[in-house]
Amino acid sequence: MKLEEEIKQSKFETERQKAILNVIYTANWIGSIQHKIFKKYKLTSPQYNVLRILRGKFPDPLTVSSIQERMLDKMSNASRLVDKLVEKGYAERSTCMYDRRQVDVVITSAGQKLLKEIEPELLDFHNAEMVLTEQDAAAVNEALDKIRG
Amino acid sequence: MKLEEEIKQSKFETERQKAILNVIYTANWIGSIQHKIFKKYKLTSPQYNVLRILRGKFPDPLTVSSIQERMLDKMSNASRLVDKLVEKGYAERSTCMYDRRQVDVVITSAGQKLLKEIEPELLDFHNAEMVLTEQDAAAVNEALDKIRG
DNA sequence: TTTGTTTCTATGTTTAAACATTTAATCGAC
DNA sequence: GTCGATTAAATGTTTAAACATAGAAACAAA
Incomplete structure (x- = not known):
């Protein structure tokens, strides 16, 4: 839809x-759909993001500041996000x-198991909702x- | 930068x-730059968005629910956003x-004046930071x- | 009119974001 | 070594987001 x-x-x-507004609007749209998926696992989107970052380095650890560098939303508080993930095991x-x-900070096996559960659902969404070809996406x-310079 | x-x-x-993450990341990037601009005027990004929506209909009023329909972030609470705008005049x-x-709900002349002050700054950002041609943007x-179906 | 249902807005509550400050450890200059 | 400056992470506080619920008005059917 336009x-x-x-x-x-x-x-x-x-x-x-229009592209500026479109990027913001589309990000909200994607975010709200993913949010529903994360909610089933009692995760927030930034928490999921941190888990993915940790798995990317496993079995090596990452410091809180290097997590923050890699986060999509660099404004949020990595220390408190890690807190939540540790609380949940x-x-x-x-x-x-x-x-x-x-x-x-290191991801646990429970964390890895969780990612493996969530990923298929996210892929289903990408495949079902995204009509883009790989060329379009590229x-x-x-x-x-380019927008980000 | 890639x-x-x-x-x-x-x-x-x-x-x-990658496109999914790229949209989310770019939206955060745009949002954080705009946030700095809005902050000088003690506005939040959703509040600015509502003001633009109201101006779009001026001098006609908009109901709270029709504002909500037009908002970029449809999850946020239009009633409370209007509260803040009324407080500020x-x-x-x-x-x-x-x-x-x-x-x-109707925008006041103070609201319109504010938008006129902020807009040039936003346009400066768009022109300075965005290397996109109109064709690329299109x-x-x-x-x-297409992504949103 | 009355009763039940839906719609629109406001409000209550819990949680997280935003921002500043604090505490502890390291580093560098002297 | 000492002192000040810097860095890393945690914490405190204020504000807003997220979500559910309430309350008032409209509407429809009996």
């Missing part, structure tokens, strides 16, 4: 201006050997990378 | 999967004539509209 219809705005001044914390200011990626 | 470098992930399984509320359940818009 953005104009979805937000009931008749026209945009430029395609570039999906991650473990230990003080870093070389620098006692730093904290090493064009989007190129353009978005 | 998404892989920004979030320090080496590869993606498909372009489509940027909007006015009055009960609807033919249906006393509904509430008519392609993004087409693809994002």
Whole structure:
């Protein structure tokens, strides 16, 4: 559906201006669908994101600050997100050997199991809802990378 | 900059999967820059969005539910957003004539003045940061509209 | 009119985001 | 070594988001 219809705005001044709103609107749209999936597992979207980051380095640990660097939403508080994951048994914390200011975080096997449960549902959504071909998607990626300079 | 470098992930399984993350990441990126601009005027991004919606109908009023329909983030609470705008003098509320359940909301002249102040700054950002041509932007818009079905 | 149902907005409550500050560890200059 | 500066993570506090629920008005049927 065209953005104009979805937000009931008749026209945009430029395609570039529309693209800005379109990116924000589409991100909200994707986010709200994924949110429903995460909710079944009592996870938030940033928490899921951190789990994926941790799995990407497993079995190596990541410090809180390096998690923050890799997060999609860099404004949110990595320390508190790790807190939640540790509470739920999906991650473990230990003080870093070389620098006692730093904290090493590792995903647990429970965390890995959880990711394996959630992933098929997310893929189903991507496949069912996204009509994009790989070429279209590649064009989007190129353009978005350009937007961010 | 490519998404892989920004979030320090080496590869993606498909372009489509990358496109999902790219949309979310880019929306956060745009949002955080705009947030800095809005902050100078003590507005939040959803509040700015509502003001734009109200101006779009001025001098006609909009009910709270029709504002909600047009909002980019449809999950947030339009009633409380209008509250904040009324507090600040940027909007006015009055009960609807033919249906006393509904509430008519109109942008004030102070609200319109505020929008005129903020807009040039947003346009500066769009022009300075966005390297996209109109054709590129049009392609993004087409693809994002496709993503949402 | 009355009763039940739906619609529109407001409100209550729990949780997280945003932002600043604190505490502890490290580093560098002297 | 000491001192100040810097960095990493945690914590405190204020504000808003998320979600459910309530309350008032409209509507429809008996």
